[in-house]
Amino acid sequence: MINSVRNTVLFLLNKDNRGYVSPLEFDYFAKQAQLEIFEQYFSDYSRAVAAQNSRKKALNYGDSVSHIQNKIDIFTKNDSLTYDTDHFNTPDDLYKLINVVYGGKIVQEVASHKYDMIVNSNLTKPSVTYPIYKRIDNSLFVSPDSITTTVSANYIRKPQDPHWGHTMLAGDPVYNEDSSTDFEISASDETELVIKICKFAGLSIREADVVQLATNEEQNNFVKENS
């Protein structure tokens, strides 16, 4: 997908491929555009759920909730957590934690200010059957303290940075698939990727028309999807 996106961007900017968007610039713009769309998935999901609950969504082809879920599910991952003195460390590629599991049992996340109240409650005191954790920065403090192993996390990882790999041929950059890292977001978002990269490129080359066009297109898409 990355080569197709880059070609479209270059056509739209009406420049030749040695023009104002170098491969290095494209990589930066592509990374930024992918992150924006990725983060938008989550707000889109919330809106879609709200629309579904107010009976504004159809089943099957119109089921945008499961459509967005499928887009996000590509990034879900399960990994064991490492224990360090009194806490577990979160994975390096963590974007959003879905849940933490200990021996098949869900470890419930609790707010730090509620942690001690729950620990001291006679009815909700954590046990190996109902363990809890509080998160401070990248550390998870699990209670009861006896839990020091077999804790894993289901989480959404960050997307990998896209890279348009190339080799130089007669002074021109030519696409090299082997050294490239493709976009990880859904292929259905290709148009949006192109628009966003055009916007960044337009900003970079100070082309107000391009920025205006891309911004308008984004707004139109937003209105269409949420009307």
Place this chain on the structure above:
Amino acid sequence: MPTIGTHIDQREYYQNSGTEPRSDNWGTYQYMLLQDIINNFLLTYVGDDKVINKVDRNEVIFHAKRGLQELHYDALREIRGFEVEIPATLKVHLPHDFVSAVKVSYVGDKGLTYEIKQNFNTATPKSYLQDNTPFKNILMDNDDNALTGTPVIEQNWKDAKSSEVREADSNLVGKRFGMDTASASSNGSYVLDKDQGYILFSSDLADKNIIIEYVSDGMYGLADSEIKVHKLAETFMYDYMVSNILKQKFGVQEYIVRRAQKQALASLRNAKIRLSSITIGDLTKILRGRDKWIK
């Protein structure tokens, strides 16, 4: 530990697969684990397209355990027995997991039990030690706390003869037709002191074996993975949790809250009826008494 909530084969059920105690799994099929109810609840009743869209698990655990306690007090009546011989002090401590007494009785020679009535005509106060001055000042220890001793009432109760303790009211001696039928019993009596945690028996029950039948809250001494609920009360548990979670959730329409509360009440009634085990056979036997001739 008995296996509850998962399938076991017949050998494991009847003989615990040869492990002692072999009766460990008897009757377990009628129960399910509270942790399964909590998991089922979170899976089925909570979600984006449900009335309860989000709730912390610790809140669900809280309401589940409270529901179980209510169930034990109201409907389950899973009555526990505690047998002990009455000591010379006539004072017996309450069982460890005691919540409320159902019946107190003593064991007769033939294995039958004889109900002992609670005595409301006496009390078990705290007795403070006093000096011999005309003011009868209360004595204090070195930490400025009042010293206590055995109440006079307890000593008198112990010293009373059998014939004396059977009379609830000395004014009624010789007037049998005017006696207080609520307390008239030749089986002795007891005073229950919940605050101090003991039962004081009348002297005519000395050396007898007594049975305290009581209800607990179903959670004493059990790990979270061992707390069980009777299957006939499963629906009540879900409805109780829904009702109590919705009741304190912000932004839920009143009609939804009321619907949930009505459902929980109906489920409680239903659970009571189911758990009371009244069958048509029992009713027929009771109603046969109508035809008895009274001369």
